[in-house]
Amino acid sequence: MRGLVFHGPGDIRFDDALPDPVVEAPDDVVIEVTTAGLCGSDLHPYEGREAARPGVVPGHEAVGVVTATGPQVRDFHVGDRVLVPFTTSCGACSACRRGLSARCEHGALFGWGDPEDPDRPALHGGQAARLRVPLADGTLVAVPAARSDLDAVLLADNLPTGWVAVERLGDIHGQTVVVQGLGSVGLCAVWSAWQLGAAAVLGIDPVEHRRRRAERLGATTCAPDDAASATRELTREGVAGVVDAAGTAAAQRTAADLVRPGGTVSLIAVPTQEHFAVSPVAAYDRNLTIVAGRAPVRSLLGRLLDQLDGVALPTEVVVTHAEADLADGPAVYATFAAREADMVKAVFRP
Ligand SMILES: NC(=O)c1ccc[n+]([C@@H]2O[C@H](COP(=O)([O-])OP(=O)(O)OC[C@H]3O[C@@H](n4cnc5c(N)ncnc54)[C@H](O)[C@@H]3O)[C@@H](O)[C@H]2O)c1
Ligand SMILES: [Zn+2]
Ligand SMILES: [Zn+2]
Missing domain, CATH: 3.40.50.720 (NAD(P)-binding Rossmann-like Domain)
Structure with missing residues (x-):
């Protein structure tokens, strides 16, 4: 598949022959990514302020359509339009039950691998054509029909x-x-x-x-x-x-x-x-x-989607580059980091 890969500070590369993600665990789903945000958080490893493991697909704000589900997934089905909060969450541990889904005991951050612990698997991110989502029932959020993909990508994080x-x-x-x-x-x-x-x-x-x-x-x-x-x-x-x-x-x-x-x-x-x-x-x-602290997006959306029902989001003001191509990813990262081209939020359309 097509996607971006983090190789080190200042070094994001486009690759059109990445392995396709598949269902690995019974509670995984795979989605076809329609929309993937570029976030200020992506700049921390890119600018060398935060350590990250080379070889990982970056990005933690994704919207897409479910294409495969593991046998234990109950709430999501092939064809569902979903948004992926920036961390996974089980929905059942103490942190999840206290509304702190971003600190789930079993959770992980998309688009990042621990460089100190290479045995711990990295969780590839959304700046690619497809994305594997572990703990799908506790992580994913169905996108309300009235919300555009651009609204949904803002709802996945920012x-x-x-x-x-x-x-x-x-x-x-x-x-x-x-x-x-x-x-x-x-x-x-x-x-x-x-x-x-x-x-x-x-x-x-x-x-x-x-x-x-x-x-x-x-x-x-x-x-x-x-x-x-x-x-x-x-x-x-x-x-x-x-x-x-x-x-x-x-x-x-x-x-x-x-x-x-x-x-x-x-x-x-x-x-x-x-x-x-x-x-x-x-x-x-x-x-x-x-x-x-981290925003517990999955927990928050449980009440925010209702509270903001019918309310127009500030998407048009915030998303400045709505149609970025993954193949231009290295240049898009460089422009964002340099605060050039009036770029605030760029969104890839894999
Ligand atoms: N807590 C969370 O869950 C969470 C989630 C998403 C993003 N973040 C973080 O939030 C931050 C903002 O994200 P973003 O996507 O808006 O990033 P961004 O890099 O686009 O924005 C940061 C802004 O801060 C401005 N700035 C720099 N120095 C300043 C100063 N002294 N006074 C005022 N402004 C100054 C920059 O010009 C820039 O416009 C990042 O650190 C990101 O990692 C946190
Ligand atoms: Zn983000
Ligand atoms: Zn949990």
Whole structure:
């Protein structure tokens, strides 16, 4: 089959003769991928901030049609249109039952293999023509008929991720919130903040075209250097909460500076530093709540799909390159990493 392969930092290659995935375990399904997202998380191994095993198909945001099912799969059938959350989950362990599907005891991240433990099988990702999905009943989500494949690919990761990042701020009705980092996750957080009742949203990013997109979603925006003055114009006391979808040490420090005493910093970017950039003293002195972690997409969609039924998603603002060809994958990765061509979210159509 056609697909992309991670060979090392800066080295993504297209291959048109990859082995076709097959049902290996009784609870597997195989899907034909129609749509596969490229995410800021794919940049961490690509830019060498996170170790990953060479030889693995990257990508963890897939939408497709079921083509084969193992004998123990009950809820999905050949021909079903499904979205694949970015981790697998069993649906039965303690973490899954507590709504933390992304921390399932039996779960794994798509598109990644542990470089430290070569005996542990890697789980190939969705940037390919076909994808094997283990633990299918506990992992897959049926795509509602009214949702496009592009909506569905946002629902596989960035939309519920932005949503839960805002929910973790607590009750924001009538409050001012800040979103740092206006990539796909941050833009989805801006959109979610309005849905969850924010009175004002300030979006911060050094990249101008990304700020323009946040403005289309109704946010006030500024560059990082202007964060303090832009916040003062919106509120005298500091903001109720900050979502950090940027993930840099500088952004973490700014987040802690902008919140009012008792406020919350929601770290949704994948951290690649070893230490918090916020000192425990600063956290104590400002009575900060700091909350972090992977979005449990499968658990979240259990309620979000109903809650957002009939609500138009911000797909048109967020997805900037909707028809990327896998054969152009290496160039698409390079463009995304360089923040060129006004690219925010590219989507492959295998
Ligand atoms: N927690 C989760 O479950 C989860 C899920 C998906 C993605 N993520 C992570 O969320 C983050 C964002 O993902 P994305 O796809 O939007 O990535 P992205 O790389 O497209 O966006 C990051 C943005 O941060 C901006 N930025 C950099 N420094 C900044 C600063 N000091 N202040 C403000 N903005 C700054 C960049 O210009 C960029 O626009 C990534 O770290 C990704 O790995 C986490
Ligand atoms: Zn992602
Ligand atoms: Zn589980």
